Amino acid sequence: MTKRKAMCSCGALAIVAQGEPGKISVCHCLECQRRTGSAFGIAVFFATEATDIIGSSALFSRTGDSGQPIEFHFCRACGSTVFWRPAFRPGVTAIAFGCFEDKEGLEPTQSVYDAYRHSWVTVQTP
Structure with missing residues (x-):
């Protein structure tokens, strides 16, 4: 089974995911642009039960367009x-x-929130 490790810039917070992702989404929404400091964000979705967290995270929660919270976990040391x-x-x-x-x-x-996609960004999805 495939294992993939993702970690912060300093290595203090990591997450290991097993198996294949359910989907990989390029998001052009303004919140993802703010969160990443880039033109878009890319989320790789896994079942939570297939993930293991290494280290501790700080938490930021905001209300999404669904009206429900989204909890963002970030490194306490590097952010x-x-x-x-x-x-x-x-x-x-x-x-x-x-x-x-x-x-x-x-x-x-998939590509979502395309109404906010910058005209110079091209995303190819199946």
Whole structure:
């Protein structure tokens, strides 16, 4: 079974996911742009039961468009957002694509909030 490790910039917070992700989503929403400091965010979704957390995280919660909270877990030392759990998707953990040690084979399966996508961004999904 495939194991993938994702970690923060300093290595103090990590998450290991087993198996294949349920989906990989490129999100162009303004909140993801703010969170990443980039033009979009990429979330790799795994069943929470297939993940193991190494280290401790700080937590930031905000209300998503669903009206339900999303809990973002970030490193207490370096501030990197490593994973998050949206309440509207119980049992699912999203892991930040850029935090994975090995990104081979992780390709987007969907693009969301395309109304906020910058005109110069092109995303290919199956």
